[in-house]
Structure formats: structure tokens, C-alpha cells
Amino acid sequence: MPMTRDDISEKVRETLVDALGADEEDVTPQATLTGDLGAESIDFLDIVFRLEKTFGIKIPRGELFPDNILNNPEYVSNGKLTEVGLATLKERMPHADFTGFEQDPDINKMAELFKVETIVNYVAAKLAG
């Protein structure tokens, strides 16, 4: 029987509690991984490893958490994503909600895209094939 979205959300929550040492009640859908849950760069790899194990999926590098964006001068100018950069990021992160970020694509606010719900969306899409 396929997993429901609630099942996925619960397992993602457990994964983040284990990986980040976060309190369960803090792992809400809108919580950001770095700002609210205190994730550091190595934690993103830990999260990927744990999600692969928990859900039996393979997560290619850069698919859940895109890389090679901020160090590309075509994508960043004056501390903000360029139009091309934003379009590229949106294409690579269909699982993220860009509603707020695209109004002001300041690279310092990029971490706000990485929410608990972002991961749930990604896993749900991945499991749906």
C-alpha cells in the first residue's frame, strides 16, 4: 500500500529529529532547516543519507538541496539571484515554495526555501515516481 502524505510527513519528522537533535514539536511543516532547526551544512548530507535509508530511495547530489548555484556569477549579482538564477533554481526545486522568496531573491534568504514541507514534497514526488 502506498504511503500517505501523513505517513511521509511523520517519517520526515522522525528523520529530522534524529539528524538534528530537534524537539519533535519544533519540526513543523513551515520550520526552516537552518533558521528554525539549527541545521549546518554537514547536516544536509546526514538528512539525505537518512531519507535514503528510511524511504528506500536514491537522492542524487543536488536534487533535494541544489548546489552550484551561489558560486555561478551568471546566477548571482549584487547579493541576489538573477532572473536566470531564479528560473534555474525553480526548475531544480519544484518541491519548494517560492512565493515569498521570488519577491526578493536575496541569497541570504535562500535558506528559507529549505523547510520541512520542502522535504515532504520532495519525498512524496519521489515515491510517486
Add this chain to the structure above:
Amino acid sequence: MRWIWIDRFIDFQPMKSATAIKNVSLAEEHLHDHWDAYPVMPFSLMIEGMAQTGGILVGHARDFKEKVILAKIGLAEIDELVLPGDQLKYHTEITHISEAAAAIEGVISKNGREIGRVELIFSHIDRNVSGRDFGKGNFVFTDQFRRLLAPFTRGPIS
């Protein structure tokens, strides 16, 4: 000098698992000051021993071309004190390995009995997402380190 906190590998399954032993001796100077009441093997050095066991396993999986750095201690539970004369066994298995990093799970035993569990993540730091350059030389698996490792990988001298 490198601080090596394992004495010998007793099993090594490339890409999969490794087991190393460490004989704790009062001849080790660090034990003289660790705890006033009586000498105790520091837990931190047991984690380091597990990191070296797992780090060598992870390094071997990429032919020692990557700079393998301990990046995160996900879990470290050690239930008992370890004293001079005890033998530690570090058994570690690779749970994940990718271009950028590797994860291991390990069990620590004392005199044949499980006393601890450790989960570690190693970074292949040349593959870091920030693109930072750590130089060409591999300061982790240096020639000196490889020489120290040689008896483990070559097997018994016949």
C-alpha cells in the same frame, strides 16, 4: 607524529566493514592524568578510535584519494568505563557512501562485550559545495599514515 588510537585491524571487508582492536595500557601517558581517582580511557578517544577505524575504511573505498574528515558525530553512547588492561574492539560498517561524504555505524565492545554505539559522518572535503580549495596534497592519508597502515592491509608477515 599521528595519534593512532587503534592497534590492529582484525577484519577488513573493503567498502563494507572493518574491525579494529585497541589494547588500553597504563604505559599511555594520557591515562596518568585522566581522572584523579584512577585512570580511565577517555570516551572522546574511543570515539576517535572508531573514527579512525571507520575513516580508514571510508578512505580505502576511494583508494585513499579523498581527504576524509570526521564531520559529525550523530550518536555516541558508551555505557561503561574502560580501564588499563581492557581490550576495546571497534566494529564499523559503511551505511552510505557518496561522492561528497560517507556515513558509518559502529559498535564498541570491551573484552568481548558490547558497551557502546557510535554513528559518524565523514566528509570528502574536496567535494564540498562551497568549492573551497584544500590543496592537492592529501594531509589525511599521508605517506606516514600509509606506512602505519601497511601492516593492517598487507596481512601477517610470513
